[in-house]
Amino acid sequence: MSKPKVFVSRVIPSAGLDRIREYCDAEVWPEQMPPPYEVLKAKIADKQGLLALLTDQVDPELLDAAPDLRVVSNYAVGFDNVDVPACTARGVAVGNTPGALTDATADFAFALLCAAARHVAAGDRYVRDGNWKTWEPRGHRGVELFGATIGIIGMGRIGYAMAYRCARGFDMKVLYHDQYRSEKAETDLGAQAVDMDTLLRESDFVTVHCDLNESTVGLMNADAFRKMKKTAVFINDARGPVHDQRALYEALRDGEIFAAGLDVTDPEPIAMDAPLLTLPNVVVCPHIASATFAARNRMAEIAAQNLIAGLKGDPLPAPVNPEVKPRA
Numbered sequence: 034m035s036k037p038k039v040f041v042s043r044v045i046p047s048a049g050l051d052r053i054r055e056y057c058d059a060e061v062w063p064e065q066m067p068p069p070y071e072v073l074k075a076k077i078a079d080k081q082g083l084l085a086l087l088t089d090q091v092d093p094e095l096l097d098a099a100p101d102l103r104v105v106s107n108y109a110v111g112f113d114n115v116d117v118p119a120c121t122a123r124g125v126a127v128g129n130t131p132g133a134l135t136d137a138t139a140d141f142a143f144a145l146l147c148a149a150a151r152h153v154a155a156g157d158r159y160v161r162d163g164n165w166k167t168w169e170p171r172g173h174r175g176v177e178l179f180g181a182t183i184g185i186i187g188m189g190r191i192g193y194a195m196a197y198r199c200a201r202g203f204d205m206k207v208l209y210h211d212q213y214r215s216e217k218a219e220t221d222l223g224a225q226a227v228d229m230d231t232l233l234r235e236s237d238f239v240t241v242h243c244d245l246n247e248s249t250v251g252l253m254n255a256d257a258f259r260k261m262k263k264t265a266v267f268i269n270d271a272r273g274p275v276h277d278q279r280a281l282y283e284a285l286r287d288g289e290i291f292a293a294g295l296d297v298t299d300p301e302p303i304a305m306d307a308p309l310l311t312l313p314n315v316v317v318c319p320h321i322a323s324a325t326f327a328a329r330n331r332m333a334e335i336a337a338q339n340l341i342a343g344l345k346g347d348p349l350p351a352p353v354n355p356e357v358k359p360r361a
């Protein structure tokens with residue numbers, strides 16, 4: 034029997050790729066850069082499965098070019114690059130990788146928090162630029178973490194993991210804002226559900242862990258930054274469009290907030306002449322929060338399982354649109 038044909042849009046870890054190759058007739062995009070949209074469209078024309086990355090736009094036009102497509106397995110927990118209703122309408126199952134990268138991403142949010150609050154990246158640049166002459170009593174001062182108040186926007190898996198690190202490791206008071214109550218965070222960590230204004234006003238650190246959706250695009254705008262403490266630090270390792278990047282730049286430039294740590298920008302990659310990059314009080318990383326060996330392997334395993342289940346006509350282990358029963 035011939036194997037189902039799939040397109041894998043980048044070389045993912047062998048933990049998943051080997052399984053895909055075993056079960057499928059897999060064409061793997063070998064380049065560092067993603068396949069251009071038109072190329073992706075042509076590649077999936079005769080495929081039953083697509084393993085996509087967040088840099089691949091899966092929209093109605095792309096789906097219409099792939100009449101045999103049964104499953105889109107996204108190698109990420111976020112799936113804002115996939116038009117899920119369009120997939121559902123065409124009977125295409127969509128999978129993601131929840132849980133696999135929760136700890137890695139929360140670790141990284143915490144790393145950004147330390148880096149931004151305590152000038153870690155700026156200090157390193159200072160040394161490398163040959164500016165370290167002596168110990169300076171008034172130089173390089175940052176804000177303290179222990180016992181501070183953390184405001185978590187989006188108390189889902191990663192939000193909770195970040196809150197856990199802050200509460201258990203650094204004795205922080207946890208405030209959160211979400212559309213749902215998290216009894217777990219409230220019971221385990223003493224977290225308090227508050228409205229956005231209270232969170233912004235009272236938090237020493239504001240960290241974004243919501244998914245990108247209509248209600249979160251531009252959530253952190255000029256008005257939001259103005260409400261934060263002047264000593265506050267802003268962290269985003271969720272999705273770039275949740276913050277208004279111009280407003281963030283102005284808030285950092287004008288001292289409305291103290292510092293920021295970003296793993297995600299809008300757009301990605303950030304332009305090298307972006308005003309934000311002229312500021313000393315922002316740390317910017319290239320969307321690497323899930324980049325641990327363990328997390329990327331687990332993501333590859335789950336993505337492979339989703340892809341193969343979809344091709345077999347089985348329910349996906351991590352479905353985004355479980356109402357779609359994959360076609361066998």
Ligand SMILES: NC(=O)c1ccc[n+]([C@@H]2O[C@H](COP(=O)([O-])OP(=O)(O)OC[C@H]3O[C@@H](n4cnc5c(N)ncnc54)[C@H](O)[C@@H]3O)[C@@H](O)[C@H]2O)c1
Nearest residue numbers: 111138187188189190191211212243244248270271322323
């Ligand atoms: N930087 C990275 O590499 C990286 C890695 C993993 C995940 N992420 C991002 O992190 C996001 C969260 O992942 P997760 O696994 O915790 O997802 P999750 O679904 O468990 O949590 C998202 C939470 O955000 C909440 N939310 C949605 N809209 C909101 C709003 N308007 N206001 C407040 N809260 C709102 C949801 O109710 C949910 O509790 C992903 O969607 C992805 O975009 C980024």
